Amino acid sequence: MIDKFNIGRRALLGGAASAVAFGLAGGAQAQKPLVVGFIYVGPRDDYGYNQAHAEGAAVLKKMAGVKVVEEEKVPETVAVEKSMESMINMDGATLLFPTSFGYFDPHMLRMAAKYPKIQFRHCGGLWTAGKNPMNTGSYFGYIDEAQYLSGIVAGSTTKSGKIGFVAAKPIPQVLRNINAFTMGARSVNPKVTCQVIFTGDWSLPVKEAEATNSMIAQGVDVVTCHVDSPKVVIETAERAGIYTCGYHTNQAKLAPKGYLTGAEWQWEKIYVDFVETMKKGGVPGNFVRGGLKEGYVKNSPFGPAVSDAAKAKVEEARKGIVDGSFAIFKGPLKDNKGNTVIAAGTTYTQTEPVLEGMNYLVEGVLGATS
Amino acid sequence: MDGSDIGLWGVPLAMLAGAIRVSTPFIFVSLGECLTERSGRINLGLEGTLMMGAMSAYGTALLSGSPWLGVLVAAFVGLLLGALHAALCQLPKVNDIATGIGLMLFGTGLAFFLGKPYIQPKAPNLGALDLGAWSSIPQVQQALQVNPLFLIGIALAFALAWALKNTRWGLIVRLAGESVDAALAIGASVGRVRLMATAVGGAFAGIGGAFLSLYYPGSWNEGLSSGQGLMAVALVIFARWDPIRCLWASLLFGAAGAISPALQSVGVTQGYYLFSAAPYVLTLALMIATCSPARSVRGAPAELGAVK
Numbered sequence: 001m002i003d004k005f006n007i008g009r010r011a012l013l014g015g016a017a018s019a020v021a022f023g024l025a026g027g028a029q030a031q032k033p034l035v036v037g038f039i040y041v042g043p044r045d046d047y048g049y050n051q052a053h054a055e056g057a058a059v060l061k062k063m064a065g066v067k068v069v070e071e072e073k074v075p076e077t078v079a080v081e082k083s084m085e086s087m088i089n090m091d092g093a094t095l096l097f098p099t100s101f102g103y104f105d106p107h108m109l110r111m112a113a114k115y116p117k118i119q120f121r122h123c124g125g126l127w128t129a130g131k132n133p134m135n136t137g138s139y140f141g142y143i144d145e146a147q148y149l150s151g152i153v154a155g156s157t158t159k160s161g162k163i164g165f166v167a168a169k170p171i172p173q174v175l176r177n178i179n180a181f182t183m184g185a186r187s188v189n190p191k192v193t194c195q196v197i198f199t200g201d202w203s204l205p206v207k208e209a210e211a212t213n214s215m216i217a218q219g220v221d222v223v224t225c226h227v228d229s230p231k232v233v234i235e236t237a238e239r240a241g242i243y244t245c246g247y248h249t250n251q252a253k254l255a256p257k258g259y260l261t262g263a264e265w266q267w268e269k270i271y272v273d274f275v276e277t278m279k280k281g282g283v284p285g286n287f288v289r290g291g292l293k294e295g296y297v298k299n300s301p302f303g304p305a306v307s308d309a310a311k312a313k314v315e316e317a318r319k320g321i322v323d324g325s326f327a328i329f330k331g332p333l334k335d336n337k338g339n340t341v342i343a344a345g346t347t348y349t350q351t352e353p354v355l356e357g358m359n360y361l362v363e364g365v366l367g368a369t370s
Numbered sequence: 371m372d373g374s375d376i377g378l379w380g381v382p383l384a385m386l387a388g389a390i391r392v393s394t395p396f397i398f399v400s401l402g403e404c405l406t407e408r409s410g411r412i413n414l415g416l417e418g419t420l421m422m423g424a425m426s427a428y429g430t431a432l433l434s435g436s437p438w439l440g441v442l443v444a445a446f447v448g449l450l451l452g453a454l455h456a457a458l459c460q461l462p463k464v465n466d467i468a469t470g471i472g473l474m475l476f477g478t479g480l481a482f483f484l485g486k487p488y489i490q491p492k493a494p495n496l497g498a499l500d501l502g503a504w505s506s507i508p509q510v511q512q513a514l515q516v517n518p519l520f521l522i523g524i525a526l527a528f529a530l531a532w533a534l535k536n537t538r539w540g541l542i543v544r545l546a547g548e549s550v551d552a553a554l555a556i557g558a559s560v561g562r563v564r565l566m567a568t569a570v571g572g573a574f575a576g577i578g579g580a581f582l583s584l585y586y587p588g589s590w591n592e593g594l595s596s597g598q599g600l601m602a603v604a605l606v607i608f609a610r611w612d613p614i615r616c617l618w619a620s621l622l623f624g625a626a627g628a629i630s631p632a633l634q635s636v637g638v639t640q641g642y643y644l645f646s647a648a649p650y651v652l653t654l655a656l657m658i659a660t661c662s663p664a665r666s667v668r669g670a671p672a673e674l675g676a677v678k
Contacts, residue, residue, distance in 0.1 A: 209587035368639035
């Protein structure tokens with residue numbers, strides 16, 4: 001492959017390749033730090049998705065022999081390939097975390113084929129053995145477990161019986177969160193309905209505020225969201241005096257009165273684990289998943305409006321999820337059009353790949369995927 | 371939920387509420403652009419001014435604790451950016467379209483750079499007047515929560531229309547836009563008139579930005595404007611450079627932007643991507659409906675290079 005390039009590039013790539021080899025032997029060459037690259041789609045202090053990853057990266061920065069390079073606001077286009085190449089060639093990164101959903105296919109896969117010695121781990125992508133290269137992989141947390149618990153709190157707190165969900169796009173991870181949140185709420189109050197509004201993109205502050213307001217106008221009194229930064233939704237809801245459940249990180253500060261709880265990531269668990277494996281000369285797992293039990297996700301501390309009864313129900317469900325006696329997605333389960341999506345007698349454990357291709361909204365959700 | 375369940379009536383009401391909530395930045399930016407273009411200069415950089423206004427207002431409100439001081443600072447920053455644009459355009463052989471695009475990128479980039487520390491903290495909000503207290507329907511009460519800036523924007527539209535038509539100052543601005551020769555003949559300095567009009571136009575756009583970050587959606591982040599400044603510039607063209615029509619067009623855009631969430635919230639969920647595109651479809655439709663091969667754009671200031 002190098003033969004295709006002219007002399008100048010060959011020299012450059014050669015230098016980069018030796019840097020790579022050097023980096024890979026990190027354990028032996030203790031003076032050369034392991035360089036880890038993080039790429040975020042938005043600002044890393046957005047109270048949201050990117051901040052959750054950046055908090056994980058911040059933990060790595062404190063580790064000895066690790067150097068973290070970060071780039072924010074990288075769009076899900078060829079731009080991310082350039083970012084990855086510059087992290088590999090200029091900074092000598094050997095482990096890359098392109099964290100946004102749209103980075104995986106084709107951008108990360110293309111870079112992985114070009115740089116077979118670099119380890120790429122993507123957040124949320126559906127890595128398939130045999131189909132995707134072995135130097136790539138994906139990790140994700142079963143945040144729907146935390147969403148289910150948030151849903152229990154929402155269902156116990158709502159007075160109107162209407163809860164709301166501001167969502168960006170109808171992709172499987174988002175739908176799974178909406179479904180888990182709704183099922184959690186309906187597990188304590190079967191009459192609850194969950195209104196979903198799709199804004200169309202990950203960060204559209206005006207649309208998010210508009211979506212929140214139009215739900216409030218319909219009588220929704222607990223709202224949560226799945227967008228890059230929940231800040232706008234949480235603040236809009238707090239101003240209108242309704243309750244909120246957070247997402248990605250803890251937003252309690254934004255809504256001291258109405259914040260009930262929230263589904264939060266704990267990426268540092270995964271990142272520290274991956275980096276330690278790399279430092280020992282190993283390779284991080286290709287398909288890493290975990291939920292409440294593994295500590296990859298958690299719920300925010302309860303806000304002042306949460307009743308003791310709700311807390312007890314959450315605790316009970318949490319125990320069931322952690323010890324494996326309770327599964328969120330089990331049959332018979334109907335979607336909101338009346339079709340049976342999980343047959344009676346079938347129970348999907350969280351690792352089930354079918355769940356990562358979710359394309360329906362369950363009974364009780366008001367909304368459509370297209 | 372008796373009384374609050376108003377079903378499909380929620381849609382027009384939500385669109386009205388959306389028009390009131392969303393349209394204010396459009397009003398201010400389009401009025402600013404209207405004034406600038408009436409003086410014969412085009413300023414495409416108002417998107418950047420909007421972002422700088424939003425950022426500086428948020429930062430000021432955060433540090434001083436006074437949101438209204440933030441609005442003032444945003445207006446001042448907008449004034450400076452407008453004056454910068456005007457000053458650059460007065461240099462010989464400078465194209466105002468290119469300068470405007472340059473300043474748009476400069477303004478947004480600078481706002482992102484300086485705004486980094488303000489993404490997370492929470493600044494005080496401008497607040498709203500409850501004009502819907504007479505109604506017992508919560509949706510109506512919610513829809514009629516009006517920010518004073520919205521009312522100021524409406525007043526400004528009428529004031530600007532009146533001033534352009536009836537004052538000597540308005541006459542000179544229009545002259546600079548319609549005929550440089552005539553303006554020179556009455557002894558007005560075209561350059562100075564355009565400088566002032568562009569600077570004041572920038573100040574309006576800055577206030578529009580302050581509304582975004584201090585009232586609705588009410589926080590500073592980098593996706594805040596999502597092209598609203600650019601849309602407002604386009605809006606001036608089909609508002610035919612008339613401040614009152616700018617106001618109606620802004621309200622229409624605000625309402626169009628509220629269609630998608632409003633329809634989804636009452637259960638019309640099919641095709642929301644299409645509804646999300648409503649403001650853009652509306653722009654195109656209005657452009658097509660108002661264009662004609664037989665004449666150049668009606669109402670355009672004759673000295674405006676872009677539409678000659």
